[in-house]
Amino acid sequence: MDLLFIMGCIIVTIFIVYNIVCYKNKKTVYMLNDKYIVLNDNYYTTQLIFGLVNSVLLLVFYLAWNVTDRNPPIFLFTTIIIFWGLNYMLEFYARKKGYIGTKDGF
Secondary structure (H helix, E strand, O other): OHHHHHHHHHHHHHHHHHHHHHHHOOOOOOHHOOOOOOOOHHHHHHHHHHHHHHHHHHHHHHHHHOOOOOOOOHHHHHHHHHHHHHHHHEEEEEEEEOEEHHHHOO
Protein backbone atom coordinates (compact mmCIF):
# COMPACT_ATOMS: atom_id res chain seq x y z
CA MET A 1 0.00 0.00 0.00
CA ASP A 2 2.91 2.34 0.55
CA LEU A 3 3.65 2.03 -3.15
CA LEU A 4 0.33 3.73 -4.04
CA PHE A 5 1.07 6.55 -1.61
CA ILE A 6 4.59 7.05 -2.96
CA MET A 7 3.42 6.90 -6.58
CA GLY A 8 0.65 9.39 -5.82
CA CYS A 9 3.11 11.84 -4.28
CA ILE A 10 5.46 11.46 -7.25
CA ILE A 11 2.61 12.09 -9.69
CA VAL A 12 1.53 15.20 -7.74
CA THR A 13 5.09 16.53 -7.88
CA ILE A 14 5.32 15.90 -11.62
CA PHE A 15 1.95 17.60 -12.15
CA ILE A 16 3.11 20.69 -10.23
CA VAL A 17 6.24 20.94 -12.38
CA TYR A 18 4.16 20.34 -15.53
CA ASN A 19 1.79 23.18 -14.60
CA ILE A 20 4.64 25.60 -13.93
CA VAL A 21 6.31 24.72 -17.25
CA CYS A 22 3.00 25.18 -19.11
CA TYR A 23 2.51 28.55 -17.40
CA LYS A 24 6.01 29.79 -18.26
CA ASN A 25 5.80 28.57 -21.87
CA LYS A 26 2.20 29.74 -22.36
CA LYS A 27 0.97 26.25 -23.25
CA THR A 28 -2.37 24.72 -22.43
CA VAL A 29 -2.76 21.53 -20.45
CA TYR A 30 -3.17 18.34 -22.41
CA MET A 31 -6.97 18.21 -22.34
CA LEU A 32 -7.48 21.55 -24.09
CA ASN A 33 -4.95 21.24 -26.92
CA ASP A 34 -7.26 19.98 -29.66
CA LYS A 35 -10.60 21.59 -28.87
CA TYR A 36 -9.90 25.16 -27.81
CA ILE A 37 -7.83 28.22 -28.52
CA VAL A 38 -6.74 30.70 -25.87
CA LEU A 39 -8.45 34.07 -26.29
CA ASN A 40 -7.09 35.79 -23.17
CA ASP A 41 -3.68 35.35 -21.54
CA ASN A 42 -5.36 35.31 -18.12
CA TYR A 43 -6.16 31.70 -18.96
CA TYR A 44 -2.58 30.64 -18.22
CA THR A 45 -2.72 32.09 -14.70
CA THR A 46 -6.08 30.43 -14.12
CA GLN A 47 -4.70 27.14 -15.42
CA LEU A 48 -1.75 27.39 -13.01
CA ILE A 49 -4.01 28.13 -10.04
CA PHE A 50 -6.35 25.24 -10.85
CA GLY A 51 -3.38 22.93 -11.35
CA LEU A 52 -1.85 23.87 -8.01
CA VAL A 53 -5.19 23.48 -6.22
CA ASN A 54 -5.59 20.11 -7.92
CA SER A 55 -2.16 19.03 -6.71
CA VAL A 56 -2.73 20.24 -3.15
CA LEU A 57 -6.11 18.48 -2.94
CA LEU A 58 -4.58 15.27 -4.22
CA LEU A 59 -1.71 15.51 -1.75
CA VAL A 60 -4.08 16.14 1.17
CA PHE A 61 -6.18 13.17 0.10
CA TYR A 62 -3.08 10.96 -0.23
CA LEU A 63 -1.89 11.92 3.25
CA ALA A 64 -5.34 11.26 4.74
CA TRP A 65 -5.60 7.97 2.85
CA ASN A 66 -2.17 6.89 4.07
CA VAL A 67 -3.13 7.57 7.71
CA THR A 68 -6.61 6.03 7.59
CA ASP A 69 -8.08 3.02 5.79
CA ARG A 70 -5.69 2.52 2.83
CA ASN A 71 -8.34 1.02 0.58
CA PRO A 72 -6.83 0.85 -2.98
CA PRO A 73 -10.17 1.16 -4.86
CA ILE A 74 -11.01 4.31 -2.88
CA PHE A 75 -7.52 5.66 -3.67
CA LEU A 76 -7.95 5.17 -7.41
CA PHE A 77 -11.57 6.34 -7.57
CA THR A 78 -10.97 9.49 -5.52
CA THR A 79 -7.79 10.34 -7.44
CA ILE A 80 -9.71 10.18 -10.72
CA ILE A 81 -12.61 12.25 -9.35
CA ILE A 82 -10.36 14.99 -7.95
CA PHE A 83 -8.02 15.15 -10.95
CA TRP A 84 -10.55 15.09 -13.77
CA GLY A 85 -13.17 17.01 -11.80
CA LEU A 86 -10.89 20.00 -11.33
CA ASN A 87 -9.71 19.85 -14.94
CA TYR A 88 -13.32 20.00 -16.16
CA MET A 89 -14.02 22.84 -13.72
CA LEU A 90 -11.05 24.69 -15.26
CA GLU A 91 -12.51 24.20 -18.72
CA PHE A 92 -15.97 25.37 -17.62
CA TYR A 93 -14.59 28.40 -15.75
CA ALA A 94 -12.31 29.42 -18.62
CA ARG A 95 -15.14 29.18 -21.17
CA LYS A 96 -17.47 31.16 -18.90
CA LYS A 97 -14.85 33.91 -18.41
CA GLY A 98 -14.08 34.01 -22.14
CA TYR A 99 -10.48 32.90 -21.71
CA ILE A 100 -10.85 30.07 -24.25
CA GLY A 101 -13.03 29.47 -27.30
CA THR A 102 -13.65 26.58 -29.65
CA LYS A 103 -11.59 26.32 -32.80
CA ASP A 104 -14.80 25.86 -34.79
CA GLY A 105 -15.89 29.37 -33.83
CA PHE A 106 -12.81 30.93 -35.42
